[in-house]
Amino acid sequence: MKSKRTIVATAGTNLGGASAHNRRVVFDALRLNGALSRADIARATQLTPQTVSNIIDQFAQDGLVAADEPLRGARGQPATPYRILPGGAWSIGVEIDRHRVLGVGVDLAGTTLSRRHCRLLSGGPQMGLPVVLDLIADIERDLKDVAKNRKSRAVPLLGLGIAMPGPFGTGNDTVPADPLLDPWVMREWHSFPLMEKLSDATGLEARLQNDASAAAIAEKMYGVARGLDNFVYLFLGYGLGAGIVIQGEIYAGMAGNAGEIGQLPASALGASSPPRSLEEYVSILSLCRATGLDAASGDLFEEMQRLCGEGDRKLQKWAQQAGQHLRQAVQIVEALFDPQTVVLGGQVPGPLLAEIARHIDPLLPSVSARHDRSRARLTLGSADMWAVAQGAAMEPIARTFDPQFRAIFKSIE
Structure with a gap:
């Protein structure tokens, strides 16, 4: 018996697929802009007024949006703004x-x-x-x-x-x-x-x-990357990773491993031989080795905050080294993805994240060093132990x- 032939093709769509996309587009417009009228949504999304009305009616029926007081304009019927119901x-x-x-x-x-x-x-x-x-x-x-x-x-x-x-x-x-x-x-x-x-x-x-x-999704939806479609989020946790957002979507790679930037050899980023991985210099685990903190402690975040407040010299030295290693990592990310910005965040206290960023400056030349930029090449994101769970x-x-x-x-x- 012949085995079933594997056919390679791109998935098509039907009316259900198009409707699902349109619902997402309308919801996203409300999320990014706040309350909007049906006419506002139709103009912004280029959907027909009837399509927008149908979607808004369904959202209202499902308890996802609510109508605000109508806004009376110079002429015509008052426009009713709709907003997302958080609950x-x-x-x-x-x-x-x-x-x-x-x-x-x-x-x-x-x-x-x-x-x-x-x-x-x-x-x-x-x-x-x-x-x-x-x-x-x-x-x-x-x-x-x-x-x-x-x-x-x-x-x-x-x-x-x-x-x-x-x-x-x-x-x-x-x-x-x-x-x-x-x-x-x-x-x-x-x-x-x-x-x-x-x-x-x-x-x-x-x-x-x-x-x-x-953590990159959290920044995209409600953080410093809100409204951005192309950015890379450098995440400082126990290791070092990157969340890659391309055309508004997380790029995960074949097996969900895209963005394992911490495994880059640090020798390519200015370290001496023998080569070691980048996250051996830029990670919470490397911070713990440098300062003597217990990486398994349930109070690790609070302990990092304490060292920040005390101006601990070992912590400051680690932050300087981490920033220097990240400088070329940012350059590599910019060369590969040409992002709107590179966001730096992680599960470390805010003052420590800012200190690391201070040592990343000055940024190295890259394709992102354009004169017409309206946004900084490097942006500080959340510094919170809850960032990943959020x-x-x-x-x-x-x-x-x-x-x-x-x-x-x-x-x-």
């Missing part, structure tokens, strides 16, 4: 990292309604999965309490976003599993059917992304409402 839907995001689990529940405006964290038990997913499920259950209870206190109807949960450090699917079992130094320490979680287990247990669609991409919570919202080329295809109608 129209909620979502949950969870960051699973080497030593901890952080989770948040948010509304459509990105406002945090619940925030939970706990220590991740050793022993891989067999020991850690119950911890994650308990945390999600706690957040769901918090959200129900919010709805009860507001005396509002049951609010639908859009889904569950999960973020973990990559790289995924590398299968490097020869590397020793040092929980402080080993970049592959999450490999047991990567090979575990985590999304299936979480979806089965919670009834929510769960999707995985790396931590840098999650971004993970944004993923179900983006999945449902953000304009994406894939939304035109039948696969995600």
Whole structure:
């Protein structure tokens, strides 16, 4: 019997795919601009007034938008502005990292309604999965309490976003599993059917992304990159990663590993031989080695804040070295992607992030050094231990409402 032939083709669309895209376009216009009339939306999106009216009516019926007081103009009928109802839907995001689990529940405006964290038990997913499920259950209870206190109807949960450090699917079992130094320490979680287990247990669609991409989504939807379609987010966590946004969408690569910039050889960025990876100089783990902080401490963020406040010389020296290494990393990113800006953020205190950025200046010449620029080449993003969990919570919202080329295809109608 002949095996079925594999045919290579690009997915087509139908009316359902086009409708899904149009709904996302209208919602995005309201998210970026605030209250808009139907006529405003039609002009901005180039959709027909009838299409916009149908979409707005459906959003209103679903409790996603509400009408404000009509605005009376110089002539004609008053225009009624519509705005997104933040409480129209909620979502949950969870960051699973080497030593901890952080989770948040948010509304459509990105406002945090619940925030939970706990220590991740050793022993891989067999020991850690119950911890994650308990945390999600706690957040769901918090959200129900919010709805009860507001005396509002049951609010639908859009889904569950999960973020973990990559790289995924590398299968490097020869590397020793040092929980402080080993970049592959999450490999047991990567090979575990985590999304299936979480979806089965919670009834929510769960999707995985790396931590840098999650934080980049948060910046794109409600942070310093709001309204930008092309930027690269350098994320300083336990390691160093990059969230890449191209034409308004996260570029994940074939296996979700695009942006593992921390694995670049630091020798190419001014380090002496033998070559070491960039994240051995620019990461929270490298910071801990330089300052003597415990990378597994549950109070690590507070300890970093304390050292910042004390003007610790070891921390300052580390920040100087980190900035110098990142200087050429920014140049490489600009040469590869020609972004509107490079955003620097991470799970470190704000003053420390600013100190690192100070040592990145002056930026090296690149294709981004144009005279007609209206935006700085380097932009400081969020400096918050909750940035990844917040971004993970944004993923179900983006999945449902953000304009994406894939939304035109039948696969995600």
